[in-house]
Amino acid sequence: MNFRNTRITQLLKIKYPILEGGMAWAGTSILAAAVSNAGGLGTIGSGSMDRQLLTQEIKKIKTMTDKPFAVNIMLLNPYAQELVETVIEEKVPCVVFGAGNPAKFLPLLKENNVISMAVVSSENLAVRLERAGIDAIIGEGMESGGHIGDVTTMVLIPKLMDCLSVPLVAAGGIADGRAMAACFALGAQGVQMGTRFLASKECQVHEEYKNKIIKAGIRDTVITGEKLGHSARVIRTKFAKRVCELELDCPDQAEEMLVGSLKRAVVNGDVEEGAFMAGQCIGLIEQVESVKDIIEKTVFHAEKIFCGGQEV
Amino acid sequence: MNFRNTRITQLLKIKYPILEGGMAWAGTSILAAAVSNAGGLGTIGSGSMDRQLLTQEIKKIKTMTDKPFAVNIMLLNPYAQELVETVIEEKVPCVVFGAGNPAKFLPLLKENNVISMAVVSSENLAVRLERAGIDAIIGEGMESGGHIGDVTTMVLIPKLMDCLSVPLVAAGGIADGRAMAACFALGAQGVQMGTRFLASKECQVHEEYKNKIIKAGIRDTVITGEKLGHSARVIRTKFAKRVCELELDCPDQAEEMLVGSLKRAVVNGDVEEGAFMAGQCIGLIEQVESVKDIIEKTVFHAEKIFCGGQEV
Numbered sequence A, B: 001m002n003f004r005n006t007r008i009t010q011l012l013k014i015k016y017p018i019l020e021g022g023m024a025w026a027g028t029s030i031l032a033a034a035v036s037n038a039g040g041l042g043t044i045g046s047g048s049m050d051r052q053l054l055t056q057e058i059k060k061i062k063t064m065t066d067k068p069f070a071v072n073i074m075l076l077n078p079y080a081q082e083l084v085e086t087v088i089e090e091k092v093p094c095v096v097f098g099a100g101n102p103a104k105f106l107p108l109l110k111e112n113n114v115i116s117m118a119v120v121s122s123e124n125l126a127v128r129l130e131r132a133g134i135d136a137i138i139g140e141g142m143e144s145g146g147h148i149g150d151v152t153t154m155v156l157i158p159k160l161m162d163c164l165s166v167p168l169v170a171a172g173g174i175a176d177g178r179a180m181a182a183c184f185a186l187g188a189q190g191v192q193m194g195t196r197f198l199a200s201k202e203c204q205v206h207e208e209y210k211n212k213i214i215k216a217g218i219r220d221t222v223i224t225g226e227k228l229g230h231s232a233r234v235i236r237t238k239f240a241k242r243v244c245e246l247e248l249d250c251p252d253q254a255e256e257m258l259v260g261s262l263k264r265a266v267v268n269g270d271v272e273e274g275a276f277m278a279g280q281c282i283g284l285i286e287q288v289e290s291v292k293d294i295i296e297k298t299v300f301h302a303e304k305i306f307c308g309g310q311e312v
Helices: A008-011 A029-037 A052-065 A080-089 A103-111 A123-132 A153-163 A177-186 A207-215 A238-249 A249-258 A261-270 A279-283 A291-306 B007-014 B029-037 B051-064 B080-089 B101-111 B121-133 B153-163 B177-186 B207-215 B239-247 B251-256 B259-266 B278-283 B292-307
Strands: A018-020 A042-045 A068-075 A093-100 A117-120 A136-140 A168-171 A190-194 A222-223 A234-235 B018-020 B043-044 B069-073 B094-098 B113-120 B137-139 B168-171 B192-194 B221-224 B232-233
Touching: A008 A103, A008 A190, A008 A234, A018 A029, A018 A042, A018 A291, A029 A042, A029 A052, A029 A068, A029 A123, A029 A168, A029 A291, A042 A052, A052 A068, A052 A080, A068 A080, A093 A207, A103 A123, A103 B094, A117 A123, A123 A136, A123 A153, A136 A153, A136 B153, A153 A177, A153 B153, A153 B177, A153 B278, A177 A190, A177 A291, A177 B153, A177 B177, A177 B292, A190 A291, A222 A238, A238 A249, A291 B177, B007 B137, B007 B192, B018 B029, B018 B043, B018 B292, B029 B043, B029 B051, B029 B069, B029 B292, B043 B051, B051 B069, B051 B080, B069 B080, B080 B101, B101 B113, B121 B137, B121 B153, B121 B259, B137 B153, B153 B168, B153 B177, B177 B192, B177 B292, B192 B292, B207 B292, B221 B239, B239 B251
Parallel strands: A018 A190, A042 A068, A068 A093, A093 A117, A117 A136, A136 A168, A168 A190, B018 B192, B043 B069, B069 B094, B094 B113, B113 B137, B137 B168, B168 B192
Antiparallel strands: A222 A234, B221 B232
8 A cells, every 4th residue: 555656646746645624714825835845735725715815825825835735615605716717817736626516617627727626425426526527536524524424434435436436535534644544445545634734833723723622532523504404513612512402493593603603713712602613533633733743644654554563 | 464363353262353233133143143154253132132032042043153152232121131141141252232331240241251342432431341341342433323422433443542452343334345444454453344244145134124225325324313312323214204303393202113113124124114224334235245255355355455456
């Protein structure tokens, strides 16, 4: 098993097959540059950005790295179309789509030599996107943080392997080399980590956010928005439990509470009204480390597992 | 990575580190004998049995195999105490506890040389049971069928590895050698499969049950009983969806619908009022095979993954 030269490292021209998950507010150009400089694929999480904000972030990251990087575009963002145009104008090497079907954008991206990937939580969308010309698929299990589907990584990745020809990246529940090795055993040629990079030195989220990740156990997340049609995994707080309770009887009030809640967590560390999106692997993360250490330890550990316990 | 000689094969004196999950009604002596004869650990799922019924099943399996086997005891069963006594009287090699804390039974079992294991969905119970003298822990992710917790296999197994000294078995989402290899990469020394054995030739469940597993996709399960305090993953049917709907407004009615619903699925293949317990890996199972083929293909495939694609 090769963890350094895979279909994903070849496609993306990166050193290690580790992608930064697309994280609105938390996935800044600073964090993305750190991931790219460490040999992974840094990803600007464009979230609800418009053209102007994204352009700024892209110009910023170009001053910090000459390595490939990506922009994640949430298809629920009303500015999605103009963000795709921005990516092309700015000659961003790669775009990752989330929360929808990006098929209509794929021909234009291909014409402009932008690599396209999409995050999926089921095989149906993945197969449709492969037919539409996507370059790679990121399968994301429901143990992941933020917006999620309902199938776990252990089941989703082999299913996608059985259905797809394009390269496959595994996401959801991956915080160390053991999970990277496991995902490769399941058939993935790369992994995506989000939560693990939140607890990195270079990540710009509020200290309270990082503290919560370090302290939490594997059972300390809840899923908000399940009844509202947009499930998202967040750290269990009084606020998150209150949202879950309100979803059934007062869905409008729950929706209102969620508006701006991620930003409040990221920017202000607001424990009263912030939604701290994170995956179940918070329970495996014990310290804030540099992005470089996270990436290298993960790859080395995965290699060690496959080399029968010998040092590499 | 060794898939034939592990702490689990040594503890249980079995050929392959594959355990049959404890399945009420479906885990008969016939299926358990087939699993043990094929080199795994067959498991009689005692479910709601009393002493007399379990004694019959144990006497029956002894006529079919001379290999080690286990009895699974659900601690919610009011006859749990007498089933423990039965296991000891009948000199059953191994007992697996589910749905509760079996600490009080462990000294007696140890005195009588019965190996004890327990299915857990969090590290807290696992650590308490290790202190109480359990011989091995089975960590079960929430992609599993039947009664489940809330953490996925990808996250639960590494966490348990970090907390435990006793041997560890992974369960939840495992239907083939890819998942077996993945679970070993995460740190397990054995795997438990339930759903995969439901779709075996030797399994005595109604043909409709097997058909449903073969036809289903990875998203074709739902969790019933979540609001009632006993979450169980079942195949998505009209019945299952109706139970989920009623749980909130008419919990008593939902409870009543669930009584006897597993038996109706197993014995009668009753699609109208049966609960077809099964894990998300139904979406990876495409044919009914013999237990021997299932076990050997799983081990051979896992070995192949770790041997860099060479035939073994």
